[in-house]
Amino acid sequence: MSWKRAGIAMLVGIPLLMLLAWGMVRGDPRIIPSPLIDQPAPDFELPVMAPARTPDGEDVTGEVVRLSDHLGEVVVLNFYASWCVPCRIEHPALVRTAARYRDRGVQFYGVVYQDTPQAIRTYLRQMGAKGYPSLLDPGQRVAIDWGLAGVPETFIVGKDGRISKKIFSAVTEQELVTEIERLLAEPSPAAAPASTPEVSF
Amino acid sequence: MIRLIGYSATLFSLAAAVYGVIAAIWGVRSKRQDILASVRAAAYATFGLMLVANLAMVYALVTKDFSISYVAQVGSHATPFGIAVISLWSALEGSILFWGLVLAFCAAAVAWLHRDERSDMFAVTNGVMLVVGAFFYMLMVGPANPFGAVFPVPMDGPGPNPLLQNHWLMAVHPPLLYLGYVGMTVPFAFAIGALMSRQTDERWLWLTRRWTLMAWAFLTAGIVSGMWWSYEVLGWGGYWAWDPVENASLLPWLTATAFIHSAMVQERRGMLKTWNVTLIIATFLLTILGTFLTRSGILTSVHAFAGGDIGYYFLIFMGIMLLGSLALLAGRSEELRTTGSLDSPASRETVFLLNNMILAAFTFTVLLGTLFPLVAEAARGVRVTVGEPFFNRMTLPLAVTLLFLMGVGPALPWGRPSAKHYRKLILPASVAAISALVAVLLGAGLMATLGFAFAGFAITTNAAEFLLGAGARRRALGESPLVALSRLVKANPRRFGGYTAHLGILVMALGIVASSEFTLDHEVTLGPRETATVGAYTVRFDDIWGRQEPHRFVVAAELAVFMGDRRVATLEPRLNYYEMSDQPITTPAVRSRAHEDLYITLLAFERDGSSTTLRVMVEPLLVWIWIGGIIMFVGAGIAFTYRGPKDGKSKPRAPGVPVKGKVAQAGQAAGRVRAADKEEVPA
Known part of the structure; x- marks a missing residue:
């Protein structure tokens, strides 16, 4: 092969490599933008998981969280499981951000995905409690409504009750803060005052 | 710890x-x-x-x-x-x-x-x-x-991943595929070694071809076992979907196949030296490209591993290897100068050249189809998928031509053919005509008819080589037919290993053409004790049961299968529910026989057992795809036993290193070759 032919081969090879590099930069093709963005969040009513099994052997506290009760607030919904490795990675970021915005009209909830309350309790003991309630989703009905592909996924719902952001895989504190600040700066729609269940573990 | x-x-x-x-x-x-x-x-x-x-x-x-x-x-x-x-x-x-x-x-x-x-x-x-x-x-x-x-x-x-827990082939398919993929690094290393040390003589060609044969055998086995796994597990009755990962394994297989053939042209004629080195380098780069495609998450594929930054590393590595190899090739153009030429357009060399052109076109087509979604998105910002219609339409004519060449090649000699060689083609041509006629009568389409005709043609010429060779030995040396056949193969392992591999792929081609052209495919919903008839089979729904296993919950439909009045089998297509997975994983029930497969998938069921929905397929000759794959592997194994010509051509060994007994034996074997079959004498 002469240098000239090698040069021609490189003219083919280099754009091919550039194409592949572009494919990498473009991001994951499987992540299609969620059709739920800017749409009203699917409402739900979920039982709050008890931090320890109650004396009568129940896994729930008896309280129920209804998303529509939080209109006028920012809600961060984090789907997670004890068997999911990235969930462990994002755990501290969620806990810190939740603490930072506790008194500023931002409500955090964890939603347990395909897991048992027992395993979740052990997980929370190991990782340090979340500092906000975890909700049980029997039969993954809410996960299906929200179009979950896996865990972790985190949704941020604005004061108007619309989903403003969906984050795949582990979230960072920076991602959460940026979006929450943006949503808090928006004017609040006229809405009924929310009632937050007083639960903490 | x-x-x-x-x-x-x-x-x-x-x-x-x-x-x-x-x-x-x-x-x-x-x-x-x-x-x-x-x-x-x-x-x-x-x-x-x-x-x-x-x-x-x-x-x-x-x-x-x-x-x-x-x-x-x-x-x-x-x-x-x-x-x-x-x-x-x-x-x-x-x-x-x-x-x-x-x-x-x-x-x-x-x-x-x-x-x-x-x-x-x-x-x-x-x-x-x-x-x-x-x-x-x-x-x-x-x-x-x-x-x-x-x-x-x-x-x-x-x-x-539940899909990977479902079948014993998952224990076999990845190691075989990896041996094939990784094995292609060895010929690449030899090619670079030869170029850098300027020792581009026969020796490296022998070594490289032998290592390529080994890697090719495992790559073939890896691909075929992957097809088999997909047939036994995925439940759609097929085995090849032109998924990026499947294509990624096919690409180096195509270029390696091309090299195995073109290396012989270099050996006989001193031609194609640059081309051969290029094929080896391309094969290696394609294995890395395949790994990159499956592990970077760049293309959507059923097999893709979750991506990450690892893709960038592959990309940089690929770039260095590509540019380095090209520069090396350019710098060594003197060593790779062609020293021979073609004698006749109807020689075996010409067939090998055509084979290489078609395999190169095949490679390009598959590569284009695989990367096209990326090109379209980069150029026009649209997301497209390139599916079976594109690949089938583009590659089937190439595949059919390859079948034809596989029939012509063994019948033609190196150098210049004589009338005797053309006469050898009469019988295979008649077989081709009869196959085509039968296919048309059965209602096959154009491509399938050509496929049957050329497969029949090529099977005849390749099988004839065995029969004629063994017959000559039997007459000359008085050996019994089986002894004559085995000694013939032993004396010419490379040649008859090649023919064996041809027969393997031809048998596989018959299975592919027959099963894609003549499959019966029905979806039926049955109540208890109700029956459905598909082809020669009558299927009766007897029962449905569920069972908890340690890592999954299994639901199975119990089906009685009758041919006429005779009960021939009980089949249990299953659905497996894994704890951490939303969707059930199907396990189709397959009854394989030489002439056809009965393939039943459980699609849906009522919990109370009142009905079940099944997909029932009858796929003719399908099992020959797997048998063909095994024959190809065996053929490559036979060819692999050939260690190269007598030591005369290789580099002199270091002083003090004795010539091994094995080499001496190989020399004797070469002597026997001459006695039995004059065509195989190394030029």
Whole structure:
């Protein structure tokens, strides 16, 4: 092969490599933008998981969280499981951000995905409690409504009750803060005052 | 502890490989054999260390040590022992670790088998094996570290991907495929070794072709076992969907097949030298491209591992290898000058040239189709998928032409054909005409008819070589037919190994054409004791049952299968529900017979057992696809036993190294070849 032919081969090879590099930069093709963005969040009513099994052997506290009760607030919904490795990675970021915005009209909830309350309790003991309630989703009905592909996924719902952001895989504190600040700066729609269940573990 | 052992082993592998590369350069420059010996020692060391790292990971998977990130990702207490072992290759990091083991094995094998060689070519070859090794060990130490720490330690994990837990072929398919993929590194290393040391003589061609044959055999087995797995597990009745990952394994197979043929043209005619080196380099680059495509998450595919930054490393590595190889090729153009020419357009050389052109076009087509979604998105911002219609329309004519060439090639001689050779084509041509007629009467389409005709044609010419050769021996030496056949093959392993591989792929072609052209496909819903008839089979729905197994819940429909009034089988298509997976995984029930497969998938059922919905398919000759694959593997194995011509042409050995007994035996075998079959005398 002469240098000239090698040069021609490189003219083919280099754009091919550039194409592949572009494919990498473009991001994951499987992540299609969620059709739920800017749409009203699917409402739900979920039982709050008890931090320890109650004396009568129940896994729930008896309280129920209804998303529509939080209109006028920012809600961060984090789907997670004890068997999911990235969930462990994002755990501290969620806990810190939740603490930072506790008194500023931002409500955090964890939603347990395909897991048992027992395993979740052990997980929370190991990782340090979340500092906000975890909700049980029997039969993954809410996960299906929200179009979950896996865990972790985190949704941020604005004061108007619309989903403003969906984050795949582990979230960072920076991602959460940026979006929450943006949503808090928006004017609040006229809405009924929310009632937050007083639960903490 | 296990984490520490495993991680240190990968770290030391990297160190050993890097040392080996430096020592190879240093040893070649200073011409010091003691340093070159340490290069071989480095190759052995990487193998030992990779073995330790892999065993450590298997141990961690079996003992459910969730403090190790890979185990936390794919392990689960519910996973049975055998599946825990093979989950070594069920996700990205583990598969890279296993890849490293296979690569280190190849590097050590090359170093060991050629430990008595003293020429620079082997030193560079060992060095190149370690360069590629160093790249993979670097991935394990950094971006794809399987031995990461998880703290606090999880109680349990999700278990491996359910699709991979469902069939014993998952224990076989990835190792075979990896042996094929990774094995292609060896011919590449020899090519670079030959170019760098300017020893582009016959010797490297022999060595490279033999190693390519080995890798080709395993790649073939890997691809066919993957097709078989997909047929037995995915439940759609097919085995090939032109998925990017399937294409990624096909691409190097095509270029390696081209090389195996074109190498013989170089050997006989001194032509195609640059082309051959280019094919070897392309094959290697395509294996890396395939790995990149499956592990970077760049294309949507059923097999893709979750991506990550690892893609950038592959890209940079691929770029360096591509540019380096091209520069080397350009700088060595003198050594690769053609020394021969064609005698006749109807010779075997010409057929090989055509075969190479078509295989190159095939490769280009598959590559284009695979990457087209990326091109379209880059150019126009639209997301497209390129599916079966494109690939089938573009590749079927090429495939059919290859079948034809496979029939013509063995019938034509090297050099110039005579009337005798053309007469040899009369019988195969008649078989082709009859096959075509039968196919048309059965209602086959154009491509299928051509497929049947050319497959029949080529089977006849290839089989005739065996029969004529054995017949000649029987008459001349008075051997019994079976003895004559086996001695014929033994005396000419390369030639008859090749014909065997041809017969394998032709048998496979018959299976592919028949099963895609004449499949019956019905969807039926049955109540208890109701029956449905598809083809010659009557299927009765008897019962439905569910059972909890340790790691899954199984639902199966019990079906009685009748042919006429005779009950021939009880089939149980299943649905498996895995705890951490939303969708059930099908296990179709397959009754394979030589003439057709009955393939039943359970699609849906009522919990009370009042009805079940089934997909019932009857696929003619399908089992011959797998049998053909096995024959191809055997054929490559036979060809592999040929060790090259008598030692006369190879480089002189170092003084004091005795010529081995094996070589002397090979010499005797070559002598026998001459007596039995004059055509095979090396030119």
